[in-house]
Amino acid sequence: ILNVEQSPQSLHVQEGDSTNFTCSFPSSNFYALHWYRWETAKSPEALFVMTLNGDEKKKGRISATLNTKEGYSYLYIKGSQPEDSATYLCALPPETSGSRLTFGEGTQLTVNP
Amino acid sequence: EAGVAQSPRYKIIEKRQSVAFWCNPISGHATLYWYQQILGQGPKLLIQFQNNGVVDDSQLPKDRFSAERLKGVDSTLKIQPAKLEDSAVYLCASSSLTSGSDTQYFGPGTRLTVL
Numbered sequence: 001i002l003n004v005e006q007s008p009q010s011l012h013v014q015e016g017d018s019t020n021f022t023c024s025f026p027s028s029n030f031y032a033l034h035w036y037r038w039e040t041a042k043s044p045e046a047l048f049v050m051t052l053n054g055d056e057k058k059k060g061r062i063s064a065t066l067n068t069k070e071g072y073s074y075l076y077i078k079g080s081q082p083e084d085s086a087t088y089l090c091a092l093p094p095e096t097s098g099s100r101l102t103f104g105e106g107t108q109l110t111v112n113p
Numbered sequence: 114e115a116g117v118a119q120s121p122r123y124k125i126i127e128k129r130q131s132v133a134f135w136c137n138p139i140s141g142h143a144t145l146y147w148y149q150q151i152l153g154q155g156p157k158l159l160i161q162f163q164n165n166g167v168v169d170d171s172q173l174p175k176d177r178f179s180a181e182r183l184k185g186v187d188s189t190l191k192i193q194p195a196k197l198e199d200s201a202v203y204l205c206a207s208s209s210l211t212s213g214s215d216t217q218y219f220g221p222g223t224r225l226t227v228l
Binding site: 004031032034036041042043044045046049051089091092093094097098099100101102103104105106 | 116117144146153154155156157158161168169204208210211212213214215216217218219220221222
């Protein structure tokens with residue numbers, strides 16, 4: 001069973017703060033890592049798919065990095081806004097083959113105005 | 114492009130009752146997934162379809178859960194009879210391929226409460 005861990009479990013920041021959270025996974029047989037943002041009462045939204053060690057991806061104020069050798073990915077949000085409040089999930093497919101995703105428990109971000 | 118549609122959005126039932134959820138994936142997506150997300154946990158795959166065939170149902174509690182994808186498009190997930198521990202959000206997702214790096218697109222989910 002693939003073990004995907006996310007930290008912290010929850011985070012409260014002030015508007016304008018920059019923040020980051022972590023997704024940890026087994027470093028052996030890595031294939032890909034997905035980041036999703038899930039706002040309450042909405043569909044989970046795909047942010048990034050990362051596949052290569054050293055990958056860096058950016059979407060507006062959100063960016064992510066990947067280190068497959070040590071088994072972690074960081075998600076950064078620069079200048080947090082209240083609309084960034086959501087649960088951020090990372091997920092990985094199986095180490096061997098297939099596309100089913102194993103999700104971490106998520107980081108719940110609250111940005112206070 | 115229309116996203117993944119799910120209905121109903123919310124459902125409240127008594128334990129031992131039956132319930133069914135419906136999903137319409139993005140047009141042309143061959144792969145369809147049903148995930149269960151219990152409060153405080155990450156989503157967990159229940160079943161994966163490729164067209165109208167089952168690819169993975171290893172985590173589906175088959176004594177009470179069933180799913181079908183007739184004609185390889187829409188899908189329904191049924192629980193019969195429901196238990197208290199089935200209270201969760203049921204998410205449907207679709208993707209065009211079955212690669213682990215292919216993006217899965219999610220619907221808004223059905224929030225089920227079992228009393």
